[in-house]
Amino acid sequence: MQQDADLDRLVRQRIRALRTARGWSLDALAERTHLSPSNLSRLETGGRRIALDQLVPIARALDTTVDHLLESGDDEDVVIRPTHDAARGTTSWTLAHDRAPNGLTVAKIRLTEPAPALDRAGVHPGRDWFTVLSGVAELRLGDRLLLVPTGSAAEFSTMTPHALGAHGGTPAEVLVILSQDGRSAHLPR
Structure with a gap:
């Protein structure tokens, strides 16, 4: 009561x-x-x-x-704890998921490894969007390797094989908006 x-x-x-x-x-x-x-x-x-x-x-x-x-006043969801994925060289903080419109997820991801080779790049329906908060992100998009510096953003079809990584041995942090398919492909479960 x-x-x-x-x-x-x-x-x-x-x-x-x-x-x-x-x-x-x-x-x-x-x-x-x-x-x-x-x-x-x-x-x-x-x-x-x-x-x-x-x-x-x-x-x-x-x-x-x-x-x-x-809406509950419960404070359980106030602190966002990181999820580490050593295999991918990422740490992610999921900022919104169940409450976001249209099933979108907003997450901050810290990248420490270069973008994987094309044979390890993934595809999924939809589009991904990210902006680089710090460092330089590598975006593997098919055969291309694009460098996305701090303050720049990228948006692309996810039916092209793609992967993200950090450039030059320096960690990069990105803010991403992902569809449900993108969440499954890019964030640890």
């Missing part, structure tokens, strides 16, 4: 924070939700239980979703 009370408190805080971030009074939110200002005040302060039929217009008025208002 404590978990329910904690979520209830968190939803109330979110409603109030979203309302005040927009500079709205209770009257302004009431006008947009067709709920009374006193009802909204009691909802925000805990004087009244929040009902689902109230959450829908409140979420809509605050330009969010009921899911976002009810």
